[in-house]
Amino acid sequence: MTSVASIWQSITLRNLRLYQWRGGSLLYRISGSLRSWRQGSWFMEWGELIGALLVAAVFGLAPFVNTALIGVLLIACGGFWVLLTLSDEPSQVAFTPIHLLVLLYWGIATIATSLSPVKQAAFNGWVRLTLYLVLFFLMARVFRSPRLRSLFIGFYLHITLIVGVYGMRQWFFGTKALATWVDPTSAQANITRIYSYLGNPNLLAGYLIPAVGLSLGAILVWRGVMPKLLAITMAVVNSVCLVLTFSRGGWLGFVALLFTFAVLLLYWISQYFPPFWQKWAVPIGVGGLAALLVLAIVIVPPVRDRVATIFAGRGDSSNNFRINVWAAVIEMIRDRPILGIGPGNNAFNQVYPLYMRPRYSALSAYSVILEVIVETGFVGLTAFLWLLTVTFNQGWLQLKRLREWEDPNGFWLIAAIATLAGMLAHGLFDTVLYRPQVNTLWWLMVALIASYYLPNSQGINSDSSSN
Template sequence: MDARRNWFRGSLLLRGLQGLSLWAQDTRTWATAGLLTSWAGQGRGWTARSWLCRGLDGLALGWAVVLFAVAPYVSTGIIGAILAGGTVLWLVMVLTRPLQLTPITLAVLAFWGLTTVAALCSPVLATSAYGWGLVTLYLVGYALLSRVLQTHRDWVVAVYLLTVAIVGVEGLRQWQDGAVALATWVDQESPLKDTTRIYSYLGNPNLLAAYLLPAVSLGAVAVLVWSRWWARVLAAAVTVLAVVCIGLTYSRGGWLALGLMGLVGLALALCQVSARVRAGLVGGAVGIVALAVAFIPGLQVRLASIFVGRDDSSNNFRITVWDTVWQMVQDYFWLGIGPGNRTFETIYPYYQRAGYNALGAYSVPLETWVELGVVGLVVSLWLVVVVWGWAVGVWLTRPSPERWWAAAALLLTVGLMVQGLFDTVWYRPQVQMLWWLGIALINSLTVPKD
């Protein structure tokens, strides 16, 4: 009786989680229908004759290649222009091809809808409208990437990894030759105050760490699934380079994110191997971490600083900003102040404590709460649940290489989420589009097969 009751409770919980994440084995139930297919049906004749429509896939791939190839080197304005160009491409696709409705896209639309409501209810409508426009560009970029990754996944991943290789080599050069300290805040009483923190072309060590995190999971999976030996060697080299450079950023958030990515990746691997191999994997992981902590003094100092609270000046600054933002949350609890960093910079000075100027909340969940309210926070968390639920589902039910790419995307989003708990570099376009790349990768694996 107890076993049966436990099974029932477990199955009930499983069904609840599947329902919350909109999981379904047969994704054809989410296929396009009705108005969603009407555009393609009405325009099938002329779209077949149009050279522009026939070349849309190539143009979309070129857009993705340009986006990820230049992102670390150009200004946010140029990235915005590239995203605007992608919006035009996406609109042409919408008018000539069926829309692809998936559970993840439904959750993304819900997030966009709440962002729209928060912008309309903002006390500073004009600046929130600007933030809303940026969010819209990102989400359209996600939609276009979902299309591109269905047929050109390896190309997009390869371009990103090659760009990471260039960024990483520049980071190593900075470590070797030294670099001017830019946004490299370390407590002046710390023994690491004179340590070089690399930032490569990104200008900020925390931003560099966030930019490199996806390369660890995508590169590791590329080693497993790519067929050409030279491509595997390149992917392995980039993966190692990314891990080393994340270490040299001395970004505590980046280190914590990398560690949790390793734990989640280890958990996924343990589900697929024998008991003997499991013991070896666990022992190896524990040994690597123990050796790193024991023999790398800088790692010891930076990790220890996490637990000293306000005694570390960086911690003290963040905690003070969090306290201030919490006061803003209480005044704009339900729908927030409106989206965008400009909206935050407009409202924050009314609450700011002297000497604690901030461009953001230094925490993505807290930033989401203050911008979109508690309703927007709940919808954002639901989006993450849907994405992770489908990633795990693909991992458990699909063959290789799809399951491996789902694992890579899951680890990518986990890493960026963990670092986002303590920093808001997630909002920078170089990182933001990598976040949506991960979600688009999972979404592309859920599209119904013909």
């Protein structure tokens, strides 16, 4: 057992001595090159707050503007992160095991770009990936401040409430479908699928999964009657709106989120239970959630009909479309299994037509796992799965620490972990994760987990966090 635990700790980088890495790192040595300028700068006295405002601008505008403006905001975030890093005190430079795996994945994507059969298109995708990762670096740095973290989450939840309310309005007053989202031969051909400001119900579902997770966290974190009522309202609106997208992938993500959130919450509060409930609270809670899910499927006809299409195979047009796309994507992977074709949908759009089945054009692989393999090969998939493993493990380690301290900020961490699980479940059968409105939220969750990082006891004195 000791050897297994040691191997697991090595895989998850639990005992990584980052303070030793810093001593020989060129990046670390240049990180404070502008700190003397910062000490005399009034502007940089507000560095963390300015960074948080830039991040807020990205998420505040993302549901309502085109992707070009989001790109401009990401460039601004990247530039400010560089300035913040160069002017930081060395002890303030944020670097965690999660950062290390993010850099590894970025490096593999860079090599895949250089070897891509469509280099220009892959380079465009590489630029976008780099901007997302720089946003992650800025968020992980800024959100080490519990106050800025909480203020930003509150701001983001108010934006999602606007999106959710408009989606509910579409449900009550009707809205025109902007594409063929429901099989016209099915029992649900006339159903209204809401999409709010996002223009697509599947995209809206992907956008709302983090909103549900964080609004559930807000119920537990926010103090006072009115803030809690507001959080409950947000959770209800976001949840109902997500269900009314009738996105099957979104529903799977919703269930995975609720399941993970419930398990982690029961773990958090089980320390206050008597011995019997400490042992059985999680199994009973999970069983209760499963029973509620089955009950909803049985007694709500639209839900029952929509869930039935998941098992219809090629009998459902949406299923049939995805199966044909997956078959073509598997052939693409077979031809370039090691490093793929390079990142981005532009590269995919140039290569996929060579493999596509007639009449089954697609903009993506309709599966995050397949998308990662087709873009960066099995080498990239290994790094991606390693990143997920380290991220979830770090989340669990920090959650245990906050539970011991009875720190209510742990509920934000529960929400972030549960949201990642939900987004992954959704992404198994869709690739809305690659749209800017959702991709930024994915890296937000990873950054929230990274922001809680504290090094092991041997490195605490030389690599401490401000959290």
